[in-house]
Amino acid sequence: MSELFLVVVSGIASGAVYGLLGLGLVIIYRATDVVNFALASMATLAVYVALMVVQRGLGVGAAVIAAVLVAVVLGLVVRELVIRPLGTGRLFAALVMTMGVSLIAEAVISDVWGTEPHAFPPLVGGTVTLGSATLATQDLVVIGVSAVAMLAVGYLFTRTTLGSAMRAAAESAATAQIVGVPAQRVARIAWALGLGLAALAAVLYVPRVGLAPTVLAAPLFRAFAGIFLGGLTSMHGAVIGGVAIGVLENLAASYVSANFRDTFVFALTILILLLRPQGLFGTRSFERV
Template sequence: MDQLFITLTSGIANGAVYGLIGLGLVIIFRSTDVMNFAMASMSTLAIYMALSLHGWGAGIIVALVVAVAFGALSGLVVRETLIRPLGQGKLFAALVITMGLSIIVEHLIGQFWGEQPQRFPQLIEGTVTVGNSNLLLQDLATIAIAACAVSGIAFLFTRTPLGAAMRAVAESAVTAEILGINAHKVARIAWALGMALAVLAVFLYAPKTGLTPVVLAPILFRAFAGILLGGLTSMYGAVIGGLIIGVLDNLAAAYISASFRDTFVFTIAVLVLLIRPQGIFGRQTFERV
């Protein structure tokens, strides 16, 4: 029972990371119809910068704030310089650009910081003993910080004029423009906010795995699975889908086989999507032909 509790808690911590990344992806997608495949590498770049700052003597919290700010700024710059000039409807071109940007950033990281894994400091050192097992305080911190971040996003979207504007643009950018909402301003905020959430997620996850230029590749893959499971158009679905993937992943590794953890998780996800293609919280849409 103790081991099950540890496994579930660790799975929730991992799922919180997947959920934060998925939430960032969905916020950008719903506001601009662009799936940012460069999010992983851009976030990793911000975390490498944080690692360098910490190595030069900055506190870990200062490094976190700088990394999140850099991630938000980089999202804004990419949107304004690479995505916005494409215009409306250039989804495939935007997809290719973000994938190409991801490769470029990963190469730059490898050239500047090297390809070898580097240790990243924990926010909170130590463990808590549960029965005969030890629970990382870092996992508890991850769950708490992710919960605060998601609560803040929920407040933003449901209780503020900016959130109402972002929801309006997500429903229909054309209608939002008619109502006097600046869709480009909303898109800029969405890219900055989505990237900030992704950087926070990597910051929480990196102490468990160390840093490499492609550290987020499998994490992004699982975040996408969480998005599809929860519903591509649902922000709540992205978070809950990420949590489900994280828990299933850990349970499979602990009680089935670490070699087949992804096979088990994605088999479950595919079965759910066969029954409900729009995801658990997604909305089914109909097109009149």
């Protein structure tokens, strides 16, 4: 029983990272209709800057703040210089541009810091014993910090004027502009918030696996699986889907085979999408033809 408990908690910790990445993707997509494939690479670049902060002896807390701030700035720059000039309705062009930005970010990382993995310190070291189970304190911190970030985003979108404006723009940018919601400002905030969440996910994830140029490639695809499972337009669906993917992959790796972990997770996701194409929490859209 203690082994199952450890597997589930570790899966929730991984899923919390996928949920944060998925939440960032959904926020940007709902506000601007752009699927940002550069999210992971830009967040990784921000964490490399945070590594420099750690190496200067300023502490992990300062490094986390630096990573989030750098990611926010990168998000705003890419949005204003690369995505906004494309105009509205250029969804495929925007998708390709984010792929290009991702390749550029990875090339910059490789040229400046190299391709060898770097160790990144955890927020908290040590272990915690619960009954007969021993848990890494970092896993509990990942779950706690992710939960606080997700609740803060939920409060922003449901309890504040800014959140109402962002939800209005997500429903219909044209209608929101008519009633006075500044669409461009909402888009900037969405990109900043999405990249900030991605950077937070990155600094929570890299202490477990090491920091490398493509360290978030696999988590990004699992985050996509989570948002497709939960519903592409649902923020709470992205979080629940991400956590579900994390737990499922850990259970599959522990009790089936580590080689079939991704096969099991993505096969289940495809099955659910075949039965419910809009995802578990998404809304079905209808078009008149």
